[in-house]
Amino acid sequence: MNQTNPVDFLVVGAAKSGTTTLFETLSKHPGIFIPQRKECRYFSCTRGNFAGPGPQYANNVTRSLEDYRELFEKAKPGQLCGDVSPDYLYYYQNAVPKILNEKDARIPIIIVLRNPID
Secondary structure, rough: OOOOOOEEEEEEEEOOOOOOHHHHHHHOOOEEEEEEEOOOOOOOOOOOOOOOHHHHHHOOOOOOHHHHHHHOOOOOOOOOOEEEEEHHHHOOHHHHHHHHHHHHHHHHHHHHOOOOOO
């Protein structure tokens, strides 16, 4: 785990595309640590003053790096740390610059999509 920013990979995706199933599956892998709270939303950079899905969304945004690090404190040495936050795909204009600033362009990003007709 990186002490500056703990994340080794990200999972983003469309609604109803299977990110929850992937979150649950990755959480069971002994070599991977995923916080119990799906959707950390740290890189979304939302401020709460937006027309969105409701106040509960704004209350579940991790705003500080310190709070973000705390989500990964239980990771064991050698485990890869992942953040499953599908909304990074929707808030990419905010998320990408922050990811590049705090990580780098080589961070693996798993993008989960679905056929909208199915």
